[in-house]
Amino acid sequence: KAGVTQTPRYLIKTRGQQVTLSCSPISGHRSVSWYQQTPGQGLQFLFEYFSETQRNKGNFPGRFSGRQFSNSRSEMNVSTLELGDSALYLCASSPRLRGRSTDTQYFGPGTRLTVL
Amino acid sequence: GIQVEQSPPDLILQEGANSTLRCNFSDSVNNLQWFHQNPWGQLINLFYIPSGTKQNGRLSATTVATERYSLLYISSSQTTDSGVYFCAVEQKAAGNKLTFGGGTRVLVKP
Numbered sequence: 001k002a003g004v005t006q007t008p009r010y011l012i013k014t015r016g017q018q019v020t021l022s023c024s025p026i027s028g029h030r031s032v033s034w035y036q037q038t039p040g041q042g043l044q045f046l047f048e049y050f051s052e053t054q055r056n057k058g059n060f061p062g063r064f065s066g067r068q069f070s071n072s073r074s075e076m077n078v079s080t081l082e083l084g085d086s087a088l089y090l091c092a093s094s095p096r097l098r099g100r101s102t103d104t105q106y107f108g109p110g111t112r113l114t115v116l
Numbered sequence: 117g118i119q120v121e122q123s124p125p126d127l128i129l130q131e132g133a134n135s136t137l138r139c140n141f142s143d144s145v146n147n148l149q150w151f152h153q154n155p156w157g158q159l160i161n162l163f164y165i166p167s168g169t170k171q172n173g174r175l176s177a178t179t180v181a182t183e184r185y186s187l188l189y190i191s192s193s194q195t196t197d198s199g200v201y202f203c204a205v206e207q208k209a210a211g212n213k214l215t216f217g218g219g220t221r222v223l224v225k226p
Binding site for chain 2: 037044048088090098
């Protein structure tokens with residue numbers, strides 16, 4: 001079974017631009033969660049999507065948004081990029097809604113975003 | 117929110133040595149996972165261990181939920197064990213999102 005895939009793997013943008021990252025979960029997994037990793041703040045939860053609905057949200061500004069499609073693939077969008085948005089963005093998938101299960105989450109390889 | 121602290125922050129080992137990594141958490145949790153992040157950023161699941169002890173090859177982990185800590189043991193370390201080790205906890209009240217510790221950076225020298 002193929003693992004979690006993320007595209008693109010690397011991205012360079014300039015301040016003020018917007019960016020869209022994509023995540024395809026493991027086949028059959030319906031929950032997709034997004035995490036941001038920076039040297040200063042470590043790994044932080046962004047949001048979780050399940051059945052095309054955002055089910056949980058971390059403490060990030062409204063510039064960070066996401067969506068999920070009927071095939072469970074998810075995208076996250078960051079608008080009006082700031083230098084501090086430079087980070088490794090990781091997505092993770094699991095079979096069921098996180099709030100009702102403790103299935104293991106499986107992570108993708110990440111998208112490394114650099115904002116200049 | 118819950119606090120997750122890992123120690124030590126850095127660890128340098130000679131190949132073949134054994135080591136213990138610790139993870140303390142400030143509140144009761146539903147689950148705890150250990151991950152290894154390789155140099156390319158990929159997080160690899162090591163253990164899903166809300167309580168008790170598990171072993172997988174040279175790695176083993178023990179979680180004592182009542183005392184709010186978990187330990188990861190690396191025996192006979194190899195250079196491929198290098199990387200950052202994270203523990204992460206889940207709480208039902210927080211929707212079972214993962215809250216990560218700061219990690220332990222391990223370097224195994226040949």
